[in-house]
Amino acid sequence: MLGPATLFVLAFLLLPMLVVLRYSVNRYVPGGLMLQVFTLENYAHFFQDHYFHKVLLTTVWVSVVCTIVSLVLAFPLAYFLARTRSAAKSLLVMLVVFPLLVGNVVRAAGWMALLDTKGVVNSTLEALHIIKAPLNIMYTTGAVMIGIISIVTPFMVLTLQSVLEGINYSVEEAALNLGASPIRTFAKVTLPLAMPGVIAGTSLVFILCMNAYATPVLLGGPSFQMMAQTIYDQISNTQNWPFGAALAFVLMFVTVALTVIAQMFLQRRYKSAE
């Protein structure tokens, strides 16, 4: 019954998670090894400390915005890619995937070079006398969002494209023929039929955003905190494995819960679209 793939998942995915789950109920001893006990104090710590609530809220807020923006950016592009009969199509798909060939850190460095007070954007605007003093783009939530969106959008495009490819174009033509304007055709036919792609794409991208690490660290600056970074700090700086593990589980739970709720909402809205 258990195929090799199942065993693989068990060994390499579930096992580490179980280990972390076990850690999250251990007791932290500053400067020493953690105590193998069963306590919920790490979770209690999270629920009592507003600082961590704020970090979680920032993470959710940034992820929701990035997911929505990348959906809006990706849909027209994915639609174009799915419908074009141009010979350059595979080249265009390559171009979409191309940013993924560069690691997150390198890409964040690129954004730094662009957005810094002495960066390309500011020096260009200054040289053109559009602005007098450099704009503070770096180390803002906006910079983090720009960075994350640039990373997740290719995933959104590819997911949407594969679903849009499967929608028979004549169905849209039928809607137009029956008197639906392009906007109503999109709302009544294209979007409902693309819903599986929207659900898959937003879930995937939301999960990627919730777990973003390098981009918030590099573009957000020291005062900006998202969950992945906070968890890492707990584990590597303070050696607080149990609390780090508890935060990891909070993050995972919130991510899964929000994804499932959003999916259910979307599916109910477009219940007959399958």
Next chain:
Amino acid sequence: MAKVQLRNLTKRYGDFVAVDDFSLDVADGEFVALLGPSGCGKTTTLRMIAGFVEASTGEIRIGERDVTEYPPYRRNTGMVFQGYALFPHMTVFENVAFGLRMRRLGAAETHERVAQALKLVRLDGHVDRMPRQLSGGQQQRVALARALVVQPDVFLLDEPLSNLDAKLRQEVRLEIRQLQQALGLTTIFVTHDQEEALTMADRLVVMDRGAIQQVGSPAELYDRPVNRFVADFIGHSNFFNGRVCGPGEFKMDTGAIVRFDPEAATPQGDVSVAVRPERISFGHSPAAGTINCFEAEIEAVTFAGPRLDLILRCEGDRIIAHVHNSDGNVATERHHVGEQGFAMWSPSSTRLVSR
């Protein structure tokens, strides 16, 4: 319903001309079939009328409106797509109601008209099914009802029967024709199946390589084809090359003279003689009074159910003659390969067509 006028419609893709100077008037309530081989521009023409393909030049009028520049959703045409293109996420009812909703009709009237349309195509009772739960024939009917319920000015069908099996095709063919006549629908029907076109349409438009070859009633096209393409595309024809050598006389390349009806219209330029297989009889001696009579030898005999196909060698050409299987004797036994005799036909069965 309304009349449709197409004036010098042309569609170019780069250097390639898909539809070439297409002009046609379709009367209110008329059923016209566009017929031609694959790639001749039938679908392109239909899609220009529906507004999905922009005409390179030319004019499209539906009723009194010049719709050439209109987007598809303002043309009020009712199209039935080759693959039906039903909305897979909507029930039969929602599919049919879609056009009415777009026209913002009230709920009561929408229900009434959808029920009426579904009854018309004998699909009442399936309103809550999803398209994938229907057979091909039923999906086809939903597509018809969906297009008809909005009372379009013109009904456009692109090979709507090609996905059905042969028996169902016969049935639906009849149904569409009856619907069309009962409702007085102005209909333009695309097909590459000549039998479909001949049995359904008031008028046929035969196309080849983007251009109209001939327009006429089924009988006109069959009995008086203007050129070799039409004579061969509608039914089958035997051709002899040569030239006109006198009133009602045509000299074949072999030197033999074929007589044709001198009253019939004679095309200009290079001509051939076309003779339908069922007009040729084969006998061992010239029948009394037969004017066109040529020596022939049977090269092959094929049994085709209601008839027998004789492949004859005649005047250096290979021709086909049909013999009716009217007396029920196993006809293959009456004719055999190598048999010598005469191929005969009357001058009125001899058509001059341009090459």
